Amino acid sequence: RERAREVLESAARRNTNRLGVEAMELLDAYGIPTPRGGVVSSPSEAQDLAEEIGDEVVMKIVSPDILHKSDIGGVEVGVPPDEVRDTYEDLVVRARNYQQDATVLGVQVQEMVDLDSGTETILGMNRDPQFGPLLLFGLGGIFVEVLEDNTVRVAPVSEPEAREMLDDIDSAPLLRGARGRDPVDEDALVETVQRLSQLVTDFPAIVELDIxxxxxxxxxxxAVDLRLTID
Ligand code: ADP
Ligand code: MG
Structure with missing residues (x-):
């Protein structure tokens, strides 16, 4: 909780209310698993971090002015070690082309997550003036807007409520291993819903959050991507 407070305070010092993947530590602090990686501010640092990870990496532009990174070519997946430096420069150029005066905090270098064996879900929170923090769980990734398959509960949620959220969505069979796929770890999902519930309950300053x-x-x-707003 102390670590989480520090992340939010450092954002306040930077005078911004929009945070992205540079705040991943917030999730770590609440035991929500994130891929290995970090935010670096030069091509050579990016190279070092990629070597530490020791495989192809994902690289993402980190800027409070860029909400949908992939829309502006700000996400490169499967970058081999010898292309990490050039990719760093490319990402910064694309950010500048999009918005000349964009604040660029750096580039995130992240371990690759196996999407083939996984399902992209979304877990989010929106603070409603009347009901308080509303947790949203649903199908994520590129399907979010198209399918709008999600369910909402008021936080804090109990374990049975969190489990119910997984059952609620139309795509629940997908999580259970439709079409010969292995079922996902439902307990880990339930646990994560509860941990996020705890995080947003502990920090009323977070008004909006999306994983x-x-x-x-x-x-x-x-948790591969993060975006939040604090007031
Ligand atoms: P944004 O939503 O701002 O465009 P994301 O970080 O969500 O940026 O990345 C966009 C997409 O790229 C994700 O939905 C996912 O499909 C893919 N992606 C991002 N990070 C990883 C990763 N570490 N491993 C595998 N795929 C990734
Ligand atoms: Mg995203």
Whole structure:
């Protein structure tokens, strides 16, 4: 909880109310699994971090002015080690082309998550003036807007309520292993819903938060992307 407070305070010091993947530590602090990686501010740092990860990586532009990173070419998946430096430069150029005066905090270098064995879900929160924090769980990734398959509960949620959320969505069979796929780790999903519930309950300053995608696999979950607004 102390670690989470520090992340939010450092954002306040930077004078911004929009946070992205640079705030992933907030999730770590609440035990929500995130892929290995971090935010770096130069091509050579990116190279070092990629070498530490030791495989192909995902690289993402980190800027409070860019809400949908992939829309502006701000996400590169499967970057081999010898292309990490050039990719860093490319991502910054694309951010500048999109908005000349965009604040660029750096580039996130992240371990690859196996999407083939996983399902992209979304886990989010919106603070409603009347009902308080509303948790949303649904199908994530590129399907979010198209299918709008989701369900909402008021936080804090109990374990049975969190489990109910998984059952609620139309795509529930997908999580259970439709078409010969292995079922995802439902307990890990339920646990994650509860942990996010706790986080937004502890910090009323968070007015909005989205983990999209939260990748659910047979072995657990990984919060791959994060965006939040604080007041
Ligand atoms: P944004 O939503 O801002 O465009 P994301 O971080 O969600 O950026 O990345 C966009 C998409 O790229 C994700 O929905 C996912 O399909 C893919 N992706 C992002 N990070 C990873 C990762 N670590 N491993 C595999 N795929 C990823
Ligand atoms: Mg995303």
């Amino acid at each position: 999209n995608p939260l990748v659910a696999t047979p072995d657990g979950v990984q």
